[in-house]
Amino acid sequence: MTVTIYDVAREAGVSMATVSRVVNNNPNVKPQTRKKVYEAIDRLGYRPNAVARGLASKKTTTVGVVIPDISNSNFAEVARGIEDIANMYHYNIILCSADKRKDKEIRVINTLLEKQVDGLLFMGGAVTDEHKQAFKTANVPVVLCATTDEQNEIPSVDIDHEAAAYDAVKTLIGHGHRDIAMISGTLQDPSVGYARYQGYKRALQEAGIPEREDFVRVGNYRYESGIEAMGHFLEPDKLPSAVFAATDEMAIGAIHAIQDKGLSVPGDISVISVDNSRMAEMVRPTLSAVAQPMYDIGAVSMRLLTKLMKKEPVEQSKVILPHDVVKRNSAGAAQA
Structure with a gap:
């Protein structure tokens, strides 16, 4: 019994x-x-009985976390940061993968709210009006994690993606490169994909390097799209001396496409990215990348959410964490 x-x-x-x-x-x-x-x-x-306690106190000590892709090591690192802080403050988490699909993100948000979570952490792409409508009906605090909304209406924790891309491209320019291509993420994502594209453009403009339309290809952040985009650049009339990829996965795809063509990295083409996931040290040559503090993004997001749930004072509702350029072996000096 x-x-x-x-x-x-x-x-x-x-x-x-x-x-x-x-x-x-x-x-x-x-x-x-x-x-x-x-x-x-x-x-x-x-x-x-957690359900009975929740009904009595109107609190479930549970936080819902919407993650774009549970197989992505970057998001796994964010989730670790979330979980560690959640444990520290005696919250449980319900983790849901939305497969980078807006319809599923909305559905998952509503499902978590039906489970009476005390707060919501959202990791995803573009925050649309539909997302905002779902958040408004929540009646619980919401924090955006590794993303932001354009109007800065919702508390968020992230890096400055435009500045991260700018620093990556400036690194290539510092190595003497001028023919720099970009494998971009979706430009419909203002907080990440488009922001990184803007950073690429700003670095070129400041260096007086004309932007070439045929030097930009849009991928989907995945390894396969890096291979496909790099194939476009490997045509004889388009060969760049360096490539900036918006993610490590696409950068590694680009490295393999270059090597499959019989060319070397960085001897013939240098490659740099943003992310600095564990894969950056596994590929050969090791990948130069702008490091996002993924664990810290998760941890700070969860701490911000605990403050909002407990109605504690919040000094800053939009938190921008620092990034860092990690120089490895995939980016070298331009050939004379």
Whole structure:
């Protein structure tokens, strides 16, 4: 039979209210009484009913997390940061992968809200009016994680993607490159894809390098699209001396396409990216990349959400974390 709070109270020789205070970590319980209740809980194997506690307190101590692609190591690192801070503040997380599809993102958001989560962390692409409408009906705090909305209406934690791309391309320019191509993410994503494209353009403009339309190809952030885009640049009349890829996966696809063509990296073509995932050190040559602090993005997002859920003061609702250029072996000096 299911062990109830009444059984624990009878076993410990205390009231049900006292057991409830112990289970909910209420400080107004004598240490000796608390010890007696915990011993009774252990003997009987009692497990508090989270659903019942949630109905009573209107809190479930559960946070919903919408992740674009659970197979992507970057998002896995963000999730680790979220979970570590959630554990620290005694929250459970429900993690849902939305497969980078807007319809599924909206559906997952609504499903999590139906489960009465206390807060929501959203990692995704463009934050559309449909997303905002779903968030407005939430009646719980929402924090954007590794993305932002254009109007900065929703609390968020991210890096400056335009500045990250600018620094990557400036690194190539510093190596003497002028024929620099870009494998971009979707330009319909203002906070990441388009922002990184704008950083690429700004670096070229400041260096007085004309932007070439045929030197920009749009991928989908994946390895295969890096191979496909690089194939376009490997035509004899389009051969760049360097390539900036918007993600590590696309950069590695580009490296392999270059090598399959019998060319070398960085001897013939240099490659740099933004992300600095674990794959950057696994590929040969090792990949130069702008490092996003993915774990920190997750951890800071969760901490911001805990403040909002507990109605604590928030000094800054839009947090921009620093990035760093990690120089490895895939980007070298331009050939004379």
